[in-house]
Amino acid sequence: MGTFFSDPGWLCLTVTALLGGTILCKLKTSPGQVGRKVVCLVGLWGGAYLISLSLFWGLVLFSLLYFVMYTYFSGQELLPVDQKAVLITGCDSGFGYGLARYLDELGFTVFAGVLDEQGSGAEELRRTCSKHLSVFQLNITNTQEIKEAYRKVKEKVQNKGLWAVINNAGVLGFPTDGELIPMTEYKRCMAVNFFGAVEVTKEFLPLLRKSKGRLVNISSMAGGVPMQKMAAYGSSKAALIMFSSILRQELSKWGVKVSVIQPGGFRTNISGTSQMWEKLERTVLDNLSPEVQADYGQDYILSERSFLRLMKTSSDPDISPVLLDVRHAISAQSPFAFYAPGKLSYPWLCFASFSPTGIFDYLSRKIYTYSKKMPRVLSTSNWEDEAM
Numbered sequence: 001m002g003t004f005f006s007d008p009g010w011l012c013l014t015v016t017a018l019l020g021g022t023i024l025c026k027l028k029t030s031p032g033q034v035g036r037k038v039v040c041l042v043g044l045w046g047g048a049y050l051i052s053l054s055l056f057w058g059l060v061l062f063s064l065l066y067f068v069m070y071t072y073f074s075g076q077e078l079l080p081v082d083q084k085a086v087l088i089t090g091c092d093s094g095f096g097y098g099l100a101r102y103l104d105e106l107g108f109t110v111f112a113g114v115l116d117e118q119g120s121g122a123e124e125l126r127r128t129c130s131k132h133l134s135v136f137q138l139n140i141t142n143t144q145e146i147k148e149a150y151r152k153v154k155e156k157v158q159n160k161g162l163w164a165v166i167n168n169a170g171v172l173g174f175p176t177d178g179e180l181i182p183m184t185e186y187k188r189c190m191a192v193n194f195f196g197a198v199e200v201t202k203e204f205l206p207l208l209r210k211s212k213g214r215l216v217n218i219s220s221m222a223g224g225v226p227m228q229k230m231a232a233y234g235s236s237k238a239a240l241i242m243f244s245s246i247l248r249q250e251l252s253k254w255g256v257k258v259s260v261i262q263p264g265g266f267r268t269n270i271s272g273t274s275q276m277w278e279k280l281e282r283t284v285l286d287n288l289s290p291e292v293q294a295d296y297g298q299d300y301i302l303s304e305r306s307f308l309r310l311m312k313t314s315s316d317p318d319i320s321p322v323l324l325d326v327r328h329a330i331s332a333q334s335p336f337a338f339y340a341p342g343k344l345s346y347p348w349l350c351f352a353s354f355s356p357t358g359i360f361d362y363l364s365r366k367i368y369t370y371s372k373k374m375p376r377v378l379s380t381s382n383w384e385d386e387a388m
């Protein structure tokens with residue numbers, strides 16, 4: 001009690017009240033992860049204070065933290081929208097569709113690339129958005145379409161330049177054990193989630209370098225956290241994270257800032273439809289050798305649908321955390337290198353990076369058990385005898 005209400009104690013309380021007030025006011029205008037980082041900074045400051053023994057050290061710590069926070073907050077100011085031009089890929093549905101509408105409402109000039117120009121998502125964007133939004137065909141695995149998109153964007157932006165590219169288009173593939181995923185699915189995930197994003201980036205970088213703009217790549221929590229059944233998807237998203245991190249370093253000399261978004265689970269079209277699942281199940285079964293098929297059993301493969309169903313029902317229908325983070329990445333003076341929107345996405349990423357592998361694997365097995373079903377051979381008691 002004595003220490004708490006000593007001179008440094010009062011100083012601490014006053015300063016906490018002042019800083020707390022400032023932070024709360026700032027938070028209203030600073031979307032994304034600002035809140036989480038602020039809580040960490042204030043916690044650090046409080047903790048540091050508790051171990052400080054005198055008014056002198058209290059003041060030193062306070063000045064230091066005030067400086068850090070001042071620098072931090074001045075980078076969080078949002079630049080004016082000013083009809084800046086942004087290109088988004090994969091706007092037919094989900095995040096891309098939501099982002100196109102949200103950024104259009106905020107006053108950006110949006111170039112919305114879609115996989116199907118005649119599809120319902122494209123139609124809806126044309127119908128509901130302002131005249132500053134243009135929808136065009138852009139399959140990111142098709143070099144010709146990427147080049148054509150570049151030509152159209154360059155022609156439209158002219159001297160105004162392109163401010164941001166948001167590589168959003170992506171596919172999940174069929175989540176199952178890595179041994180069972182057909183090579184065609186590994187290649188498809190890489191083709192869209194990695195090579196597609198790389199090719200779009202390379203094509204549009206001359207425009208971004210000119211505007212000293214932003215590159216935002218939508219990866220996934222699965223690109224940083226090893227998740228069972230996600231060997232194809234997770235690997236392609238991990239590759240995208242590494243690509244983005246290297247470009248972040250290389251492009252800093254040009255004034256281009258690069259951010260990676262690693263969302264957790266949100267309810268979009270990513271988990272597919274039952275027709276898609278049926279088709280993918282067939283592909284998986286057709287590509288298995290008789291030996292592997294006998295070891296796993298058809299029932300095990302067909303039970304993977306429960307994972308997709310769970311994914312659909314347990315994910316968050318509100319995608320606004322992703323939209324706010326992308327907006328922050330393209331608008332803040334100093335955007336973050338990484339964003340992790342979604343419940344538990346950030347703690348999981350930290351846990352996967354810093355915890356001992358044994359503990360991580362144990363907990364991961366406990367938490368991510370989607371079905372009790374085991375491969376056929378493992379569920380029969382004589383498996384170990386057979387293996388001998």
Ligand SMILES: NC(=O)c1ccc[n+]([C@@H]2O[C@H](COP(=O)([O-])OP(=O)(O)OC[C@H]3O[C@@H](n4cnc5c(N)ncnc54)[C@H](OP(=O)(O)O)[C@@H]3O)[C@@H](O)[C@H]2O)c1
Pocket residue numbers: 089090091092093094095096114115116138139140141168169170171172192196218219220221262263264265266267268269270271315
């Ligand atoms: N939803 C989540 O929980 C979650 C979590 C982490 C990361 N992500 C990532 O977020 C991004 C957006 O996904 P989403 O959740 O919004 O799913 P989504 O609704 O399926 O959106 C993905 C979009 O990409 C399009 N697309 C697929 N292949 C393409 C190609 N070759 N060229 C151009 N566009 C293509 C899809 O078109 P079609 O609809 O016509 O196929 C769809 O419009 C993806 O990169 C995904 O990996 C999502």
